[in-house]
Amino acid sequence: MPDLPQPLLTLDGISFGGRIVRGASLSLYPGEVLCLVGKSGAGKSTLLRTAAGCLPPTKGRVLLSVDDRASLSLYDLPEQALVPLRRRRFGFVAQDARETLDLAASAAANIAQTLFDNGERHFGRALEAARHWFAALDLDEARMRDLPGVFSGGMQQRLQIARALVHEPDILFLDEPTTGLDTSAQARLLRLLSELQRRTGVAMLLVTHDLRIARLLAHRVIVLHEGRIVEEAPPDRLVTDPCHPASRDLVASMI
Amino acid sequence: MTILCVEGLAKRYGDRTIGPATFTLTAGEVGLVVGGSGSGKSTLLDLIYGTRVASAGTAILDTGGWRRDLLTLSVVELISIRRSTIGYCTQFLTAIPGKSGRDLARETAAPGTCLTEIEGLFEQLALPPHIWDLPAVTWSGGEKQRLNIALAALRRPRILLLDEPSPRSIDRCTPSFGPSCLTWRKRAPRCSSACTKPRTASQRQGQRSHWIQQKPNYLLNTSRSTLPSLRRLRMLRNTYFTIKKNGLSELARNAHAKSQRPSFGAGTVMLHF
Numbered sequence: 046m047p048d049l050p051q052p053l054l055t056l057d058g059i060s061f062g063g064r065i066v067r068g069a070s071l072s073l074y075p076g077e078v079l080c081l082v083g084k085s086g087a088g089k090s091t092l093l094r095t096a097a098g099c100l101p102p103t104k105g106r107v108l109l110s111v112d113d114r115a116s117l118s119l120y121d122l123p124e125q126a127l128v129p130l131r132r133r134r135f136g137f138v139a140q141d142a143r144e145t146l147d148l149a150a151s152a153a154a155n156i157a158q159t160l161f162d163n164g165e166r167h168f169g170r171a172l173e174a175a176r177h178w179f180a181a182l183d184l185d186e187a188r189m190r191d192l193p194g195v196f197s198g199g200m201q202q203r204l205q206i207a208r209a210l211v212h213e214p215d216i217l218f219l220d221e222p223t224t225g226l227d228t229s230a231q232a233r234l235l236r237l238l239s240e241l242q243r244r245t246g247v248a249m250l251l252v253t254h255d256l257r258i259a260r261l262l263a264h265r266v267i268v269l270h271e272g273r274i275v276e277e278a279p280p281d282r283l284v285t286d287p288c289h290p291a292s293r294d295l296v297a298s299m300i
Numbered sequence: 301m302t303i304l305c306v307e308g309l310a311k312r313y314g315d316r317t318i319g320p321a322t323f324t325l326t327a328g329e330v331g332l333v334v335g336g337s338g339s340g341k342s343t344l345l346d347l348i349y350g351t352r353v354a355s356a357g358t359a360i361l362d363t364g365g366w367r368r369d370l371l372t373l374s375v376v377e378l379i380s381i382r383r384s385t386i387g388y389c390t391q392f393l394t395a396i397p398g399k400s401g402r403d404l405a406r407e408t409a410a411p412g413t414c415l416t417e418i419e420g421l422f423e424q425l426a427l428p429p430h431i432w433d434l435p436a437v438t439w440s441g442g443e444k445q446r447l448n449i450a451l452a453a454l455r456r457p458r459i460l461l462l463d464e465p466s467p468r469s470i471d472r473c474t475p476s477f478g479p480s481c482l483t484w485r486k487r488a489p490r491c492s493s494a495c496t497k498p499r500t501a502s503q504r505q506g507q508r509s510h511w512i513q514q515k516p517n518y519l520l521n522t523s524r525s526t527l528p529s530l531r532r533l534r535m536l537r538n539t540y541f542t543i544k545k546n547g548l549s550e551l552a553r554n555a556h557a558k559s560q561r562p563s564f565g566a567g568t569v570m571l572h573f
Contacts, residue, residue: 236398281390282353
């Protein structure tokens with residue numbers, strides 16, 4: 046058996062609040078799409094935010110590998126070290142695009158902002174990157190100077206993804222990226238995500254309540270139920286042979 | 301050399317048990333799982349691929365130097381072994397909506413597979429070129445199924461599990477079905493430019509001889525109606541496993557199957573050759 050690669054991100058016994066997340070441990074490997082599924086209120090988004098370094102857990106550690114051997118415990122770092130690390134290595138796509146986008150700046154500026162945050166000082170290069178990502182995500186280049194507030198939901202979601210990927214992060218966190226999109230926009234977004242993942246090799250931690258999305262996109266699925274991880278399986282196994290009652294419930298209610 | 305060694309593999313559904321199944325598959329061998337509907341053919345393949353969790357038994361796979369029990373692997377290990385060693389063709393194609401067949405094949409193919417090779421395989425499977433760039437979910441049933449076979453084969457697995465590679469697809473492209481997906485093409489040298497000229501029949505013939513050089517192992521799950529066409533292809537020289545309707549308990553192995561004629565017992569769907 047060839048050695049498995051070092052996990053990129055390890056969550057070690059994460060608890061949050063009393064019952065929201067209770068002792069969740071998981072590892073994310075390089076180039077992997079890991080899906081967190083569960084009913085609403087199962088603690089998916091909380092766990093995602095904790096993993097992304099935005100929400101300190103009550104208990105437990107989040108370890109991010111920095112090279113082959115060493116790893117850093119995110120929440121033991123001082124704020125001045127955590128924020129740049131998070132900016133450089135993570136990309137975050139929220140459920141509501143308004144959460145991450147700057148609605149007062151143009152679409153292009155939104156993409157460029159991530160680069161400026163990471164030390165880019167050349168305006169032309171940032172603009173070039175914005176143009177490249179507009180094309181990569183099927184956005185109309187003529188609307189680069191528009192405010193993101195006037196974009197449609199699907200476009201805002203794609204703009205968010207461009208903003209999250211422009212600095213080539215190691216991990217992309219996605220919180221229900223297809224919520225509120227019609228089915229054709231969902232399909233387009235899925236196609237795009239799978240292509241981007243293949244091209245850039247970015248690891249993805251994806252939260253969804255929709256098993257169909259997990260099945261099409263994920264390499265591995267983790268089921269959360271009442272704050273606990275109750276099952277881990279390849280997506281095909283989860284759909285054909287769910288073990289835990291909570292996962293059976295999810296599969297049974299699949300449309 | 302034994303590639304796959306299954307012992308006492310069983311799956312419990314409530315109070316009903318499927319199995320236990322015991323058999324081995326040696327290098328270059330084609331195994332065939334035959335049985336009535338609901339007898340556990342797909343379950344057997346699912347247990348080996350890890351789509352279902354086995355209740356008991358072992359399934360030891362030679363992953364190229366390493367022998368691993370597929371049933372004790374962690375999920376991450378299972379996924380990495382699947383990617384490198386096991387090909388699995390399901391009864392239905394699961395594809396991201398809107399992705400074209402050519403893109404799907406390109407993404408699934410083992411690293412180093414050139415486009416010409418993919419197109420060659422599509423041609424062999426009688427997939428018309430004008431649909432290659434259309435979304436795979438809009439293809440017809442038989443075309444989808446043939447694409448599914450192509451996707452499983454393009455991974456260059458050591459063992460290929462085919463779950464009902466659909467009579468309808470076999471019927472339509474019987475002459476090409478054999479050489480293309482049930483034989484293995486030797487790894488072709490990396491092509492730097494794609495061949496855009498339509499190949500002549502003789503060129504195709506010349507290429508076809510490559511397909512038979514290096515065979516993976518097959519475990520083929522099929523219905524009775526497919527058997528005559530498979531027999532015509534003279535694929536079924538090797539091994540047969542028959543399943544009784546009430547479980548996998550009667551796995552039989554007949555080495556010289558071709559010389560014997562099928563006979564059906566009363567009450568159970570069981571095939572002897």
